[in-house]
Amino acid sequence: MTEQFPPNERSDSAAHLSDHELAMLADPRLAEEEGAAAPPTEDRLTEAQRHLALCAPCREALAATERALNALRDPVNLLEPPAGLWDRIAAEIAETPAAPGPTGASVHQLRPRPTPSRRWVPLAAAAAGVLIGGAAVAGVLGQGSEEEAPAEPPVAAPTVLGDAALEPVAAEDISGQAEMVETEDGLLEITVEVSEAPDPEAGYFEVWLRNEDGSRLQSLGAVTGTESTTFQVPEGLDLSEYPVVDVSHEHFDGDPGHSGTTLAAGPMEPADS
Amino acid sequence: MLTTSSWLLNLRTERSRTVSAPSVKPFPDRGGALDPQPLAMRFAAGEPAAMQDLYRQHGAFVFSLCMAALRHRQDAEDATQAVFTRAWRSHDTYDITQPTGAWLTGITRRVIADTFARRERDLQAARAGVEEQVREDAPQPTDAVVDRVVVQQSLDALGPPQDEILRLAYAEDLPLKIIAERLGMPLGTVKSHVHRGLARMRKSLEVHSD
Ligand SMILES: [Zn+2]
Numbered sequence: 432m433t434e435q436f437p438p439n440e441r442s443d444s445a446a447h448l449s450d451h452e453l454a455m456l457a458d459p460r461l462a463e464e465e466g467a468a469a470p471p472t473e474d475r476l477t478e479a480q481r482h483l484a485l486c487a488p489c490r491e492a493l494a495a496t497e498r499a500l501n502a503l504r505d506p507v508n509l510l511e512p513p514a515g516l517w518d519r520i521a522a523e524i525a526e527t528p529a530a531p532g533p534t535g536a537s538v539h540q541l542r543p544r545p546t547p548s549r550r551w552v553p554l555a556a557a558a559a560g561v562l563i564g565g566a567a568v569a570g571v572l573g574q575g576s577e578e579e580a581p582a583e584p585p586v587a588a589p590t591v592l593g594d595a596a597l598e599p600v601a602a603e604d605i606s607g608q609a610e611m612v613e614t615e616d617g618l619l620e621i622t623v624e625v626s627e628a629p630d631p632e633a634g635y636f637e638v639w640l641r642n643e644d645g646s647r648l649q650s651l652g653a654v655t656g657t658e659s660t661t662f663q664v665p666e667g668l669d670l671s672e673y674p675v676v677d678v679s680h681e682h683f684d685g686d687p688g689h690s691g692t693t694l695a696a697g698p699m700e701p702a703d704s
Numbered sequence: 705m706l707t708t709s710s711w712l713l714n715l716r717t718e719r720s721r722t723v724s725a726p727s728v729k730p731f732p733d734r735g736g737a738l739d740p741q742p743l744a745m746r747f748a749a750g751e752p753a754a755m756q757d758l759y760r761q762h763g764a765f766v767f768s769l770c771m772a773a774l775r776h777r778q779d780a781e782d783a784t785q786a787v788f789t790r791a792w793r794s795h796d797t798y799d800i801t802q803p804t805g806a807w808l809t810g811i812t813r814r815v816i817a818d819t820f821a822r823r824e825r826d827l828q829a830a831r832a833g834v835e836e837q838v839r840e841d842a843p844q845p846t847d848a849v850v851d852r853v854v855v856q857q858s859l860d861a862l863g864p865p866q867d868e869i870l871r872l873a874y875a876e877d878l879p880l881k882i883i884a885e886r887l888g889m890p891l892g893t894v895k896s897h898v899h900r901g902l903a904r905m906r907k908s909l910e911v912h913s914d
Contacts, residue, residue: 645742
């Protein structure tokens, strides 16, 4: 049986129900005839019920699973809107100017400096060669058992977890690099360096973590020069939801949101092990 | 290699219950193109061209939602038009941390509610001075309609064989064993697909339920 399921978390009664358990609770057919290798299903479900009684988020997740089942049992046809509908919408929109958003015009006030090909020097070069494997990370996070964790180096050095090449997006040809490290305190930090600095009169650069389509955004802070800037990643941020490093051009307009003008961006890649 | 790509997935997920699906990848595949100017940002910035992209991306979803809820083609077209013009007019209230699809779902709910309210008023006006009629079949609550359309969209996005397995298991209500025989798959594999598919459906509902 090579199917990868989320691990059975029930051994730790504080852990939330896994997707696997939620599905088995919502559809008992999934709980029948579990493989012989799996722990007795009855016990797991009893444990799961006990957890449910105490945990509102898991009750909500179970309710959502049941809603999904109900929806699946009652399928609906997805329909393309009629061909002319967009034209009608476009015509109505044309008569309805939206509130003016920021324009891209001021981006051109940036003064690019002709030194874009500076070499990125990893700050945590000392940690180069540190093997990042599942066991090592589990050790860092305190998830693995003590016996499994490899011996820690005597001096705890920041561990390079990943890096990102920030490719130019806007016409200004601004690029950069970002590197994520885990400090000896277990905090995640991202160090960012961009090839050009903003003209202070034209605003500032802001570094974000986001998902691919920009529907999730987390601001890390502002970059003011070409020297590298280090930001702390907010604790608890789920990095799988924010895989992209984004540098935007912001104005001093009091609007804390992303301006919509990305200068450079790139996906964070795990460090080579 | 699994260890280096899955470690980040596990890194900060203990407090976040939404990420345990094996289908969620910590980083995009190399093949996945990075959207240079994300639609959500262009829309928030009020870029007119973003509006058409938004319609291309979500037009069928919004229209299907309106059709399923209103069960009347002309009303559904009018409602869809209202949703997108409302979205355009109020783009500055769009919270960029929210997926555009979920935001449009919220607007669509309100437009549907407005349409029902208008129908009710028309009905009251028509009824004035007339005997109480038998109420026509009550519409399904909008929440359930939203669930069905969101799940359908998410199901269509799953791709084979997961979409087919979920259809057979729930729309057709076939025993999992029969599905396994029919598709020539081990029962465990069928169950695994159902598990993953259900997790995806649940998450899409969670996103659209705010
Ligand atoms: Zn829980």
